[in-house]
Amino acid sequence: MRRWVSGLLLLCAILPALAGGRLARADEIDDAIAGFAGNFAEVEQAIGALAATDDAVAPKILEALADGRLRIGPDHSLYIEDAKGALVEARTGAAADPPGKLKPVKVNNRVRRAVEAAMGQLTLLSPDPGQRMNAADTLFRSPDPGRLPALEQALAEETDARVKALLEQARAAILLMVPETPDADKIAAVETLAARGDQAARVLLGTAAEKSSGEIAAAANAALKSIDRELAFWSGVQSVYYGLSLGSVLLLAAIGLAITFGVMGVINMAHGEMVMLGAYTTFVVQDLIRNAAPGLFDYSLLIALPLAFLVAGAAGVAIERGIIRFLYGRPLETLLATFGLSLVLQQAVRSVFGPSNREVGNPSWMSGAVDVGGLVLTYNRLWIIVFSMMVFALLILLLRKTALGLQMRAVTQNRRMAASMGIRTDAVDSLTFGLGSGVAGVAGVALSQIENVSPNLGQSYIIDSFMVVVFGGVGNLWGTLVGAVSLGIANKLLEPVAGAVLGKIAVLILLVLFIQRRPRGLFPIKGRAVET
Amino acid sequence: MNKFKSRTALSGALALAIMGFGATGALAEETIKVGILHSLSGTMAISETTLKDVMLMLIDEQNKKGGLLGKKLEAVVVDPASDWPLFAEKAKQLLEVDKVAAVFGCWTSVSRKSVLPVFEQNNGILFYPVQYEGEESSRNVFYTGAAPNQQAIPAVDYLMNEEGVERWVLEGTDYVYPRTTNKILEAYLKAKGVAAEDIMINYTPFGFSDWQTEVAAIKKFGSAGKKTAVVSTINGDANVPFYKELGNQGIKATDIPVVAFSVGEEELAGLDTAPLVGHLAAWNYFMSADTPENAEFIAKWHAFIKNEKRVTNDPMEAHYIGFNMWVKAVEAAGTTETDAVIDSMVGVAVPNLSGGYSAMLPNHHITKPVLIGEIQGDGQFNTVWETSGLVPGDEWSDYLEGSKDLISDWRAPLSCGNFNAATGKCMGTVTQ
Numbered sequence: 001m002r003r004w005v006s007g008l009l010l011l012c013a014i015l016p017a018l019a020g021g022r023l024a025r026a027d028e029i030d031d032a033i034a035g036f037a038g039n040f041a042e043v044e045q046a047i048g049a050l051a052a053t054d055d056a057v058a059p060k061i062l063e064a065l066a067d068g069r070l071r072i073g074p075d076h077s078l079y080i081e082d083a084k085g086a087l088v089e090a091r092t093g094a095a096a097d098p099p100g101k102l103k104p105v106k107v108n109n110r111v112r113r114a115v116e117a118a119m120g121q122l123t124l125l126s127p128d129p130g131q132r133m134n135a136a137d138t139l140f141r142s143p144d145p146g147r148l149p150a151l152e153q154a155l156a157e158e159t160d161a162r163v164k165a166l167l168e169q170a171r172a173a174i175l176l177m178v179p180e181t182p183d184a185d186k187i188a189a190v191e192t193l194a195a196r197g198d199q200a201a202r203v204l205l206g207t208a209a210e211k212s213s214g215e216i217a218a219a220a221n222a223a224l225k226s227i228d229r230e231l232a233f234w235s236g237v238q239s240v241y242y243g244l245s246l247g248s249v250l251l252l253a254a255i256g257l258a259i260t261f262g263v264m265g266v267i268n269m270a271h272g273e274m275v276m277l278g279a280y281t282t283f284v285v286q287d288l289i290r291n292a293a294p295g296l297f298d299y300s301l302l303i304a305l306p307l308a309f310l311v312a313g314a315a316g317v318a319i320e321r322g323i324i325r326f327l328y329g330r331p332l333e334t335l336l337a338t339f340g341l342s343l344v345l346q347q348a349v350r351s352v353f354g355p356s357n358r359e360v361g362n363p364s365w366m367s368g369a370v371d372v373g374g375l376v377l378t379y380n381r382l383w384i385i386v387f388s389m390m391v392f393a394l395l396i397l398l399l400r401k402t403a404l405g406l407q408m409r410a411v412t413q414n415r416r417m418a419a420s421m422g423i424r425t426d427a428v429d430s431l432t433f434g435l436g437s438g439v440a441g442v443a444g445v446a447l448s449q450i451e452n453v454s455p456n457l458g459q460s461y462i463i464d465s466f467m468v469v470v471f472g473g474v475g476n477l478w479g480t481l482v483g484a485v486s487l488g489i490a491n492k493l494l495e496p497v498a499g500a501v502l503g504k505i506a507v508l509i510l511l512v513l514f515i516q517r518r519p520r521g522l523f524p525i526k527g528r529a530v531e532t
Numbered sequence: 533m534n535k536f537k538s539r540t541a542l543s544g545a546l547a548l549a550i551m552g553f554g555a556t557g558a559l560a561e562e563t564i565k566v567g568i569l570h571s572l573s574g575t576m577a578i579s580e581t582t583l584k585d586v587m588l589m590l591i592d593e594q595n596k597k598g599g600l601l602g603k604k605l606e607a608v609v610v611d612p613a614s615d616w617p618l619f620a621e622k623a624k625q626l627l628e629v630d631k632v633a634a635v636f637g638c639w640t641s642v643s644r645k646s647v648l649p650v651f652e653q654n655n656g657i658l659f660y661p662v663q664y665e666g667e668e669s670s671r672n673v674f675y676t677g678a679a680p681n682q683q684a685i686p687a688v689d690y691l692m693n694e695e696g697v698e699r700w701v702l703e704g705t706d707y708v709y710p711r712t713t714n715k716i717l718e719a720y721l722k723a724k725g726v727a728a729e730d731i732m733i734n735y736t737p738f739g740f741s742d743w744q745t746e747v748a749a750i751k752k753f754g755s756a757g758k759k760t761a762v763v764s765t766i767n768g769d770a771n772v773p774f775y776k777e778l779g780n781q782g783i784k785a786t787d788i789p790v791v792a793f794s795v796g797e798e799e800l801a802g803l804d805t806a807p808l809v810g811h812l813a814a815w816n817y818f819m820s821a822d823t824p825e826n827a828e829f830i831a832k833w834h835a836f837i838k839n840e841k842r843v844t845n846d847p848m849e850a851h852y853i854g855f856n857m858w859v860k861a862v863e864a865a866g867t868t869e870t871d872a873v874i875d876s877m878v879g880v881a882v883p884n885l886s887g888g889y890s891a892m893l894p895n896h897h898i899t900k901p902v903l904i905g906e907i908q909g910d911g912q913f914n915t916v917w918e919t920s921g922l923v924p925g926d927e928w929s930d931y932l933e934g935s936k937d938l939i940s941d942w943r944a945p946l947s948c949g950n951f952n953a954a955t956g957k958c959m960g961t962v963t964q
Contacts, residue, residue, distance in 0.1 A: 495746075
């Protein structure tokens with residue numbers, strides 16, 4: 001009795017699924033499914049055949065295939081593993097009891113592309129606008145004249161404006177391909193594509209301009225010209241944006257140094273290792289979150305920020321108290337001692353965490369990209385720009401508006417005068433150094449999102465950081481900002497022209513020449529403080 | 533009865549103690565020393581530390597089997613600290629002071645070039661386990677990694693035939709391996725009828741991390757209407773930010789696949805591979821190889837390193853093959869004397885981990901299967917294509933002017949690393 005009831009329930013569960021599509025002849029589907037046992041070419045054919053049946057099971061099987069959840073038994077029957085790891089028979093959707101050992105159906109890019117194309121056909125009328133959007137996009141990228149009737153039908157039924165626009169572009173792409181299209185329609189298609197205005201549209205218009213003549217070719221050529229102008233504009237904007245992004249990374253790396261080296265005058269070669277400590281703090285925080293509370297993962301960076309500041313700051317205070325305070329006024333010894341310290345710290349991290357890279361994940365709000373006009377802005381870079389500006393603003397506020405900031409400036413400008421006003425100069429020294437190191441640690445949290453978290457992380461930034469501080473003018477935070485951004489932009493403007501290697505060399509040479517002319521950098525500090 | 537028992541036990545223990553003493557005495561006097569020349573600090577430590585560990589494991593294994601020629605093996609580990617001149621110094625120390633029978637070491641081509649004269653002058657033996665650019669053959673070096681024809685060329689063939697790629701981006705780090713490999717690939721592609729405007733070559737510095745411009749350029753190059761692929765010889769740390777940028781800018785493997793020659797399981801261990809699924813790598817071994825030898829190797833590795841999560845990779849397999857070949861050659865020669873071992877190396881065949889036998893060729897390169905794998909969500913590779921048989925390593929590329937006439941044969945009558953078949957002359961000890 002019980003079994004009977006559950007069988008009935010199962011049937012009820014399957015029926016609506018079957019009712020979704022046209023009921024294909026069962027042997028068509030069986031034939032298609034048999035193809036999944038073959039090599040990649042046969043699997044590709046099977047995908048096409050399965051999609052052509054238009055049966056409701058087709059998208060389910062294809063989706064499972066793309067996700068790597070499709071299994072094949074020794075008797076060539078297919079099974080789908082669902083998210084919980086339970087197996088169901090692909091053909092019927094019934095709970096399965098496979099006769100032998102199952103093997104996953106192997107997928108390569110060719111198969112994946114075939115699945116995408118097939119899904120494009122099958123999901124053109126899907127109730128989910130996201131799926132329809134994907135389907136329309138697939139159709140645009142691989143226009144197939146045979147799909148025109150289905151496309152027209154979808155276009156007539158479409159309500160979402162964005163999907164509709166994409167469908168019209170796909171239709172235009174197909175119309176341009178077919179020689180029999182009336183001229184008026186072709187010109188309309190050229191206009192639709194011209195409005196899209198990206199590289200893909202440019203390719204389609206380019207072939208159209210070559211193949212046709214007269215009015216259509218003229219329209220296509222005019223569209224090409226306007227697209228080229230637009231693309232050139234966007235590529236310029238893109239270079240500047242990339243430069244800004246590189247500049248923000250440089251600023252983050254250098255801003256802690258702008259305090260320890262710029263304000264205090266300590267040549268701290270272990271600055272990069274403070275950045276590394278911050279990055280490893282992020283790794284430890286994420287590791288704990290992954291094991292203890294996976295739900296908090298998106299907040300891992302926010303949790304890591306104060307911790308990284310404390311860890312690196314404490315390390316900084318310890319370094320100042322333990323080493324640097326004995327070496328004030330002896331820059332060469334400071335340089336050697338901190339360089340040695342940086343090696344010690346690197347090897348210590350290598351011993352504790354191992355020499356290989358550690359995985360620091362991107363939280364969901366830092367993954368992916370957004371299209372703005374012809375630009376692709378990746379979220380992680382965008383956030384880093386915002387973050388570096390925030391860190392900069394906070395530091396300026398701290399130095400200008402707080403008592404600690406006032407004392408710091410007082411001590412660095414005239415130590416003896418400050419001491420006689422009752423400021424505990426050595427406490428201020430270690431706090432300043434701790435602040436600079438802590439800011440470096442915070443930078444490490446941000447850099448862990450775009451860089452390898454390895455013991456060498458700091459090393460790759462130390463030279464760039466010094467370059468930025470010296471270029472901007474030692475002791476001037478605004479100079480560091482301008483220096484970082486202009487070095488970043490100069491680098492990214494040169495890169496497409498000269499290549500990454502030559503571009504970097506060119507920037508270095510320009511910098512050397514500049515320092516020859518203005519040894520104190522962009523914004524030198526004037527007055528007596530400099531001489532002491 | 534009882535008394536008797538205790539007396540035998542006592543004498544037995546005494547005998548054991550003496551034997552044990554004798555054994556340790558023998559250990560101190562007669563061991564065969566094996567040098568391990570891998571960076572344990574500095575930038576290359578990330579890749580090379582693992583190779584040091586796998587060598588210690590192999591030596592340990594061999595000692596458990598009773599050692600070699602009745603003697604125990606003793607590992608001499610030195611740390612050249614990713615510093616190329618230091619490689620030469622440490623190699624000299626291994627050969628002259630420690631008098632090791634063979635050295636297993638180096639990763640980058642520049643470190644190999646730096647130790648090469650040391651090995652030739654002191655007549656040592658070096659096993660080099662990493663895939664490299666070819667154009668070299670030394671009597672004192674055994675190349676157990678892939679030559680370009682065992683990795684780069686089959687990978688390009690796969691993309692051309694299986695994926696229908698017509699436009700090529702050759703993206704590399706700026707040093708000798710990518711530059712030479714790309715030169716060979718460019719010549720090969722042009723020989724296959726690819727037009728010059730369909731090839732884009734770009735180099736970036738070591739440890740490059742800001743890939744925005746490069747990835748945008750690849751995207752633009754790839755949207756010209758022809759199927760495009762990236763052949764990546766990007767080295768080491770620069771790979772992680774490169775793949776992250778690809779993922780973030782939304783370049784999927786189905787649009788523009790990237791085939792990499794320096795990215796293995798170890799490099800992917802520091803990366804979330806979900807956005808990379810479908811990108812490719814060409815190697816001669818993948819950890820996912822489904823053979824009993826491989827399962828045994830992985831089990832031993834996990835037991836030795838005491839960490840179930842550690843992965844295995846291609847250069848580790850190369851050391852596995854190289855070490856076993858050396859053991860066989862020493863057994864055949866009956867001595868660890870360099871010249872005798874070099875002579876008996878050629879022709880030695882040992883099982884590799886992907887289910888075949890690799891043999892040492894007269895040019896001191898070995899035969900290997902070539903596998904193309906796709907990156908999976910779990911950081912492993914899924915083999916999507918492999919050569920039907922083993923491919924013999926070809927040291928002098930057939931696609932470069934000046935090297936296509938050269939052959940290398942270190943067997944007795946010829947004994948030359950760069951014999952010019954066109955002029956019939958041996959060029960001598962020019963190893964560049």
